[in-house]
Amino acid sequence: MPTVELSHISKSFGSVKAVNDVSFEVERGEIFGLLGPNGAGKTTCIRILLDIFKPDQGKISILGGAMTEAKKDKIGYMPEERGMYQDIPLDRCLVYLGTLKGLSPADVQQRMAGYLQRFDLLTSRRKKVKELSKGMQQKAQLIATLIHEPELLIIDEPFSGLDPINTQMVKEILREQRDRGVTILMSTHQMHQVEELCDRIVLIDHGRTLLYGRLDDIRQQFSGHAVIVGTPGELPTLPGVERVEEHNSSSWRLSLDASMDTQQVLRNLVERGIQVNQFEIAAPTLDEIFINVVQKADQELE
Amino acid sequence: MNKFWQVAWHEYSRHVFRRRFLLALLSVPIMLMVMIVLILVILWTNSNPLPVGYIDHSGILANPIPQPVAKWPERTVQMVPYGDETTAKADLQAGKLQAYYVIPQDYLKTGQAQVTNENKLNELTAQQFNTFLKINLFSNQPADIASRLIDGSEIVVQSTGEGQLSVEDRIINLILPVIAGILFIVAMSTSSGYLLQAVVEEKENRTMEIMVTSVSPGQLMSGKIVGDIGVSMTQLVVWGAFLVLALLFGKNYFPFLSGFRFSGEMIGVILAVMIPAFVMISGLMAAVGATVTEASEGQQILGLFTIPIWIPYILIATFINNPNNPIAIVLSFFPLTAPMTITMRIGLASIPTWQIIVSVSILILSAVGSLWLAGRAFRLGMLRYGRRLRLKEIFSQQRV
Numbered sequence: 001m002p003t004v005e006l007s008h009i010s011k012s013f014g015s016v017k018a019v020n021d022v023s024f025e026v027e028r029g030e031i032f033g034l035l036g037p038n039g040a041g042k043t044t045c046i047r048i049l050l051d052i053f054k055p056d057q058g059k060i061s062i063l064g065g066a067m068t069e070a071k072k073d074k075i076g077y078m079p080e081e082r083g084m085y086q087d088i089p090l091d092r093c094l095v096y097l098g099t100l101k102g103l104s105p106a107d108v109q110q111r112m113a114g115y116l117q118r119f120d121l122l123t124s125r126r127k128k129v130k131e132l133s134k135g136m137q138q139k140a141q142l143i144a145t146l147i148h149e150p151e152l153l154i155i156d157e158p159f160s161g162l163d164p165i166n167t168q169m170v171k172e173i174l175r176e177q178r179d180r181g182v183t184i185l186m187s188t189h190q191m192h193q194v195e196e197l198c199d200r201i202v203l204i205d206h207g208r209t210l211l212y213g214r215l216d217d218i219r220q221q222f223s224g225h226a227v228i229v230g231t232p233g234e235l236p237t238l239p240g241v242e243r244v245e246e247h248n249s250s251s252w253r254l255s256l257d258a259s260m261d262t263q264q265v266l267r268n269l270v271e272r273g274i275q276v277n278q279f280e281i282a283a284p285t286l287d288e289i290f291i292n293v294v295q296k297a298d299q300e301l302e
Numbered sequence: 303m304n305k306f307w308q309v310a311w312h313e314y315s316r317h318v319f320r321r322r323f324l325l326a327l328l329s330v331p332i333m334l335m336v337m338i339v340l341i342l343v344i345l346w347t348n349s350n351p352l353p354v355g356y357i358d359h360s361g362i363l364a365n366p367i368p369q370p371v372a373k374w375p376e377r378t379v380q381m382v383p384y385g386d387e388t389t390a391k392a393d394l395q396a397g398k399l400q401a402y403y404v405i406p407q408d409y410l411k412t413g414q415a416q417v418t419n420e421n422k423l424n425e426l427t428a429q430q431f432n433t434f435l436k437i438n439l440f441s442n443q444p445a446d447i448a449s450r451l452i453d454g455s456e457i458v459v460q461s462t463g464e465g466q467l468s469v470e471d472r473i474i475n476l477i478l479p480v481i482a483g484i485l486f487i488v489a490m491s492t493s494s495g496y497l498l499q500a501v502v503e504e505k506e507n508r509t510m511e512i513m514v515t516s517v518s519p520g521q522l523m524s525g526k527i528v529g530d531i532g533v534s535m536t537q538l539v540v541w542g543a544f545l546v547l548a549l550l551f552g553k554n555y556f557p558f559l560s561g562f563r564f565s566g567e568m569i570g571v572i573l574a575v576m577i578p579a580f581v582m583i584s585g586l587m588a589a590v591g592a593t594v595t596e597a598s599e600g601q602q603i604l605g606l607f608t609i610p611i612w613i614p615y616i617l618i619a620t621f622i623n624n625p626n627n628p629i630a631i632v633l634s635f636f637p638l639t640a641p642m643t644i645t646m647r648i649g650l651a652s653i654p655t656w657q658i659i660v661s662v663s664i665l666i667l668s669a670v671g672s673l674w675l676a677g678r679a680f681r682l683g684m685l686r687y688g689r690r691l692r693l694k695e696i697f698s699q700q701r702v
Contacts (some may be wrong), residue, residue, distance in 0.1 A: 050515050069305075069518055077515040083508035088316060095313050100516040132368055144512070 001064060003028045003183040004049060004154055010059035011044055018044040019055070019205035026185050026200075031178050031196035033215075034187040037294055041207040042187045043080065046154055048079060049185075063152060071104040076150035080157045080187070082141045086130035090121065093129055094147065101148035108147060115143040119169075134161045142170065146177070146269070153177060153184045160195055171197060176282055191286040197203075201286075203293060206301060209294050222292070223283040226255045227262050229269065230278025238268050251278055305517045309525025314532045317496055321336035327537055335661040338548060338670045346375035351382040354431055355390040355402035358411040362438050369434035372426075389546075394420060400427060405435075406559055467588050473512070476622075479649035481545055482572050483642045487611060488541075489534035490580060494587040494612045497530040498600040501591025523680045524673075527584045534580075578665035579641040583607060585672030592676070607638065614642035625651035634661045637668040 006027035019041045026032040036042045047053045049060060051067035059261040085093045091112065097109035117120040119139040124132055132140065138161045145153065157179050158174070159167050174197060178184055188194060194201060195215065203211035229235065229253040236243055240260030247253040255267065262281060268274050284292075293301055311560070317323050356363060363383065372378040380397070384390040390402040411417060415435075417423060431453065437692035500701035504510040513522050586607060587600075594600045614621070614633060621630055625647045633643040634653075641659045647653050682695060 044476065052511070054516055072516055077512065077517065079511045081508040081509065085316075085509055086503075086507055095306070097512065097516070099308055100513070101534065240451045280552075 001028075002026060002061070003059040003063060004032075004185060004260050006045065006049065007059045009045065009048055009055045009059075009060065011048060011055050014199050016214050018207055019048065019204075022085060022202075022204055022207065023056075024038045024202040024209070024212055025060075025174070026183055028183050029178060029181045031174060031184040031186060031197050032203035034134065034185060034204075035189075035191075035194065035201055035290065036204040036268045039235040042204065044080075044207075044293055046077075046156065046185075049254065050075070050154065074151040076145040076153045076155075078141055078145040078155040078158065079154075082131045082137060084137060084141060084144070087128060089126050090132065091116075094140070094144055097144045098147045100164075101150075103148055112143065113146060115178070119143060124281050135166060136162060138162055142173070148174070151182060153182055155184065156187045157189070158186060159188065159190055162240065165192075169214050172191065190291060203290065208297070210297050211289070219283045219286070219290065222289045223281065224255065225258060225260075226253055226282035227265055228253055228278060228280045228282045229265075229276060231269075231275055232277070233275070235274070236272060238265065238272075238281040240265065240268075247282075253282055265289060306521045306525045306528075310529040310532065312527050313496075313500060313529025317530075318536055319531045321408060323533075327540055328594060330541045334544050334548045341552075342375045345426075346377070347377075348424070349376040349426045350400045351377040351379065351399070352400040353382045354427060355382045355384045355399045356395060356405060356431075357384050357387055357390060357402065358405045359407040360405045362405060362409065362435070366434070367437050367441055369430055369437060375561075376426055381426050381431065381434050391418065394418065400424060433542055452539070452630055476551070476618075476646065476649045477647040478568065479572065483615070483645050485538055485541060486576050486579075486641060486645075487536045487608070490583050490611075491608065492532040492537060493534035493580070494583055494604055494607075494687060495528060495601070496533055497584055498591045498604060500526055501532065501588055502597040502600055505595075505683075506597075507594070508521060510687045519681050520564035520677060523588055523676060527581070527588060527676075531584060568648050570647050571653075574658070574662045575641045575644045576667055578662065578669040579637070581669040582637060582665065584674045584678040587670065589676040589679040591671065591679040593700065609641060610636070613639050614646055618646065621646050621650060626653070631657060633698060636667055637662055640665055 002025035004024075006025075009019055009191065010017070022041070024032075024034075044053065048055050049062060051060075060067070074274050085096070088096075091109075093109045095105050098112070099105055103111075111127075113122070113152045116125055119142070121132075121136060121139060121143075124136060126130060128291050129137060129140065142158070147217055153174075155174075158170055162170060171193070174184060174186070178271050182254065186194075186198065198215055200214050201211065202209060203258065208228050228247050232250065235254075235297060237250055238254070240257045241254045243255040245253045245255070254265065256262065266276070266279055269279075311348075320591075358364070366381065366383070368381065369378075384393075387402070387404060393399045394402055401417055401423055404416040404418070406412070406415065421478075431474055436452050440451050445453070504513065517525070542551065580588070587604065590603045594603070617629065618632065620627060621643075624630075630643055630647055633639040634647065644653065644658065644661055657690050
């Protein structure tokens with residue numbers, strides 16, 4: 001049974017249809033990417049999922065049924081707009097937020113020490129939240145999201161405001177959580193992070209689903225019949241190659257005839273004594289797929 | 303601990319354990335203590351401990367009973383008998399006496415005595431001599447009658463219309479209602495201000511979104527309301543206790559306060575109107591907090607609620623003239639003016655029971671209504687950033 005199931009969800013605010021018949025499922029123990037341009041309806045979907053907003057239509061199942069107050073203790077949520085009490089010390093803020101998730105103050109204290117150590121915030125625990133830097137607040141927010149060991153993590157832009165070291169650490173934490181069996185629903189604009197972390201994605205725009213499925217399948221679906229060849233020199237004319245374009249300074253993109261086998265292209269290159277430093281099937285990046293799909297959808301709407 | 307109580311405790315403790323709150327809390331008792339100390343110092347310095355002489359030609363003070371020992375800080379003045387005026391005058395001039403009295407032979411007929419002093423006669427000394435004289439005048443009367451005669455009379459006026467009962471000095475009876483009213487307004491402003499600030503701040507710093515994924519909006523809102531009411535109750539209890547102590551203490555030194563009474567009925571009625579009024583205002587403030595985008599905007603709206611609450615104070619003269627006049631009755635039934643109107647009227651007259659029941663019922667209904675309104679506004683407006691929630695939207699059919 002999926003951990004999260006949205007089925008034909010619609011939600012309007014006045015005359016604006018924020019979400020229009022969106023459906024997707026998030027399986028237990030996977031990292032799922034919720035993607036879309038700004039204003040696509042991602043946050044509304046998350047808020048509907050968390051029972052902050054009621055949908056106008058559709059059904060939601062979370063952790064095996066409708067949202068209840070008890071289930072809130074099993075969910076960790078980190079919104080895009082970070083929210084921490086600014087005027088109280090960090091440790092007091094974490095204890096309060098942790099106890100609201102059903103932990104005893106002693107449990108929070110115990111778990112908090114480990115997280116503060118790992119996030120290098122131990123010496124700042126008595127500082128008021130407003131005295132912490134943006135990055136530190138971001139890490140503190142992540143502690144508040146994880147401290148009660150949730151079964152479902154919903155995180156919006158987890159890497160914003162983090163330096164490369166902390167970004168790496170957050171990625172490690174997300175993988176650890178997944179390995180523990182935690183289901184993670186991640187919304188981000190950083191496509192390379194999605195490619196690195198997510199198993200499956202849904203792409204929405206103007207409240208509608210544009211893409212949904214396994215990341216590999218989607219990339220496969222959008223890949224043309226082409227290969228990337230890295231070589232220091234010029235390429236000769238090859239059989240079965242319709243077009244040669246410069247991919248970057250040291251590689252070329254070869255668009256192939258529909259009947260041409262990619263392995264034959266490699267054999268042809270070797271037989272001609274061409275030095276091959278790189279040979280790979282050309283698949284579009286998620287960035288490219290994102291831009292193409294969203295632009296096409298926008299043109300259709302216009 | 304239930305999440306509702308956790309929210310309430312957090313809201314309460316984040317205000318109450320702050321230095322600025324403790325300073326504000328202690329400011330009233332400190333101010334009262336300073337006033338009391340000043341009064342005591344004034345009383346002590348005003349009382350002159352030098353003896354007073356008397357030459358008694360009437361025989362009333364032949365075997366004198368001393369006047370009661372004066373209450374501290376007033377000092378007891380020793381009354382010294384003299385056989386003739388010349389000796390007394392010599393002692394007065396030598397600074398051994400502050401004054402001397404001459405009681406003529408026909409004092410019982412005329413009631414007139416003569417006092418001689420160097421400067422202005424000390425009022426407290428004069429009071430002590432009067433008491434000394436009265437005690438000896440009534441020494442042959444039974445103790446209770448003597449005491450009654452010395453204390454004087456209190457006239458109670460009973461009106462024939464509408465069971466009105468008022469005592470002679472109405473101003474004294476307004477003390478408790480006026481103080482209760484001012485404390486109510488101060489406490490209400492405090493808790494409403496905190497509530498408004500808490501809701502708007504949580505919207506501004508986006509904590510709200512985290513909170514509603516941990517507790518239900520109902521628990522969050524009611525926890526905040528209870529926590530902030532607790533803050534003002536702490537103020538009320540501390541301030542109220544010190545004020546009552548000050549009044550009870552003051553009764554001993556200020557005769558005009560001696561008519562001051564605590565009535566269980568009066569306190570009961572005051573609480574019956576103020577508790578639902580408090581909840582109503584708090585609910586409205588939570589609704590305003592969820593509706594507006596900035597704290598300053600909310601403060602302006604808070605001001606709009608405060609003006610009607612003060613209206614009964616503006617009409618205090620009308621209420622003193624006739625506590626049951628039509629304006630007073632109408633204001634008793636309007637939720638924002640009812641708390642102060644009823645509170646002041648109860649101090650001046652006995653209000654018909656039906657009016658109290660109607661007023662309290664209206665206030666309870668208004669409190670329930672404001673909580674409903676707050677609940678809807680909270681759910682609709684809690685995540686509305688940068689754009690104000692309109693009243694029309696609160697009453698719309700939108701699902702929350």
